[in-house]
Amino acid sequence: MNVFNINLPVVGVQFNILILVLIGFCVGVIAGFFGEGGGWFVTPALNIFGFPMAYAIGTCLSNIFGQSIGATKRHQRMGNIDWKLGLISVTVSIVGFEIGSQVVLALEKTGNAGNIIRWCYVVFLSGLSCFMFYDYFVLQKRQLNDENEIPGTPVEDIQPCRSKIAERLYIIKLPPMISFPISQIKAVSLWIIIAIFLCTGFCSGLLGIGGGFIIMPTLIYLIGLPTIIAVGTSLITVLFSSAYGCFIYAVNGRVELVAAVILLIGASIGVQIGATAVKYIKGYGIRLLFAIMIAFAALSVITEQFYKMTGKSFFQTMAEIILLGTALIITTIILSKLYIEIRKERGRY
Amino acid sequence: MSIKKIIALLLLCIVIACAFNNSYAGDVGGKEVTSLDHKVDTTNLSGVNLWIADLYNNNKLMYAIVVTLVMAALGTTMAFGTDLILKMFGMDVTKISHRE
Numbered sequence: 525m526n527v528f529n530i531n532l533p534v535v536g537v538q539f540n541i542l543i544l545v546l547i548g549f550c551v552g553v554i555a556g557f558f559g560e561g562g563g564w565f566v567t568p569a570l571n572i573f574g575f576p577m578a579y580a581i582g583t584c585l586s587n588i589f590g591q592s593i594g595a596t597k598r599h600q601r602m603g604n605i606d607w608k609l610g611l612i613s614v615t616v617s618i619v620g621f622e623i624g625s626q627v628v629l630a631l632e633k634t635g636n637a638g639n640i641i642r643w644c645y646v647v648f649l650s651g652l653s654c655f656m657f658y659d660y661f662v663l664q665k666r667q668l669n670d671e672n673e674i675p676g677t678p679v680e681d682i683q684p685c686r687s688k689i690a691e692r693l694y695i696i697k698l699p700p701m702i703s704f705p706i707s708q709i710k711a712v713s714l715w716i717i718i719a720i721f722l723c724t725g726f727c728s729g730l731l732g733i734g735g736g737f738i739i740m741p742t743l744i745y746l747i748g749l750p751t752i753i754a755v756g757t758s759l760i761t762v763l764f765s766s767a768y769g770c771f772i773y774a775v776n777g778r779v780e781l782v783a784a785v786i787l788l789i790g791a792s793i794g795v796q797i798g799a800t801a802v803k804y805i806k807g808y809g810i811r812l813l814f815a816i817m818i819a820f821a822a823l824s825v826i827t828e829q830f831y832k833m834t835g836k837s838f839f840q841t842m843a844e845i846i847l848l849g850t851a852l853i854i855t856t857i858i859l860s861k862l863y864i865e866i867r868k869e870r871g872r873y
Numbered sequence: 874m875s876i877k878k879i880i881a882l883l884l885l886c887i888v889i890a891c892a893f894n895n896s897y898a899g900d901v902g903g904k905e906v907t908s909l910d911h912k913v914d915t916t917n918l919s920g921v922n923l924w925i926a927d928l929y930n931n932n933k934l935m936y937a938i939v940v941t942l943v944m945a946a947l948g949t950t951m952a953f954g955t956d957l958i959l960k961m962f963g964m965d966v967t968k969i970s971h972r973e
Binding site: 531533534536540586588590592593594597598601766770772774776777779781782784785788789792793795796797800809827829 | 911913914918921922923925926929933934936937938939941942943944945947949950951952953954955957959
């Protein structure tokens with residue numbers, strides 16, 4: 525396999541080009557499908573294969589920036605992006621992000637920041653995952669039975685399955701009101717939108733994650749977007765935050781350009797396939813896979829926390845295996861589903 | 874929104890990043906990355922690797938601009954390229970109807 529090894533000049537390590545392309549491909553599929561960056565997977569993967577953590581983060585952000593251009597273009601073409609809402613989310617989230625970052629700095633002075641933030645991460649991911657499972661297995665079945673099970677109803681007349689939380693927020697008529705036609709939202713208070721994105725930005729700053737992980741479920745459950753519009757629109761936040769992160773890390777010399785380019789080649793192919801798969805999988809199917817993914821991400825953080833508490837390297841290895849395994853399995857599921865649906869569409873089944 | 878507007882907004886982000894912040898970069902858990910004087914050993918390097926290493930050693934700002942532009946250009950090129958390839962395989966890449 526030495527023939528596939530390349531020299532990465534900045535980090536100064538030999539790396540197998542096939543592994544880089546595979547990591548890029550997996551993260552591309554996941555990013556295109558869920559409308560997020562996939563940093564939760566690439567950063568530890570690069571770190572496991574010998575990148576120092578800061579270089580792994582910087583290289584990952586550069587890759588996310590490149591791949592999110594392709595994902596945004598693809599979702600734009602499929603009509604999945606609400607630019608108006610996306611640009612509001614980017615602008616307001618920056619303010620929330622800075623507040624979250626300041627809280628982290630304050631926590632660092634107490635010397636216990638890592639521990640507190642990891643537990644916040646666990647609570648956030650576990651809570652969100654449980655809610656999404658509940659939504660999938662209980663709420664949406666009930667809602668479908670109540671509203672859409674009228675025989676003979678044309679598909680175009682079926683109303684989007686909005687969350688109850690979003691519908692309650694629409695009732696608050698605090699001016700100025702704003703509409704988002706692409707997202708099928710007739711009127712919602714601008715203040716509510718600002719408050720929601722301030723909170724998501726704060727969570728991003730506190731937990732140090734790019735945004736897609738938080739924005740996508742927020743758009744679905746709090747603002748009431750259809751799932752695939754949420755996937756496309758959350759990519760705007762990912763695009764801008766990763767562009768910023770890429771530049772800042774590169775200025776600090778923490779980006780390995782050669783690795784980032786190779787990752788991007790794999791990711792660009794993956795991202796187009798992932799974004800195309802959205803077309804073939806129902807909105808609630810996407811939500812279910814997302815819930816499974818973040819449940820395993822939470823499990824990985826809990827395992828990592830055990831390592832920090834006990835010092836046993838077994839837990840660290842387990843955390844890494846859970847992360848990489850989850851990414852590979854989710855990628856395989858998406859590809860399999862896409863393949864089956866395309867075969868069905870072409871009438872081969 | 875046109876591609877020109879997107880590029881203009883991205884450039885604006887980069888300018889803001891330059892103006893306000895060139896020493897901070899957050900990651901998971903809010904760890905901070907400080908500047909470091911890491912220099913790449915160029916003795917065994919040649920070609921593109923040597924050029925990248927020289928750029929990295931001599932001018933970090935230029936290195937950052939090159940990294941950002943390369944990723945943007947490659948991301949855009951690959952997006953168009955893979956679009957064509959998917960079309961060749963018969964995958965529909967146009968507007969879709971939404972199903973929950």
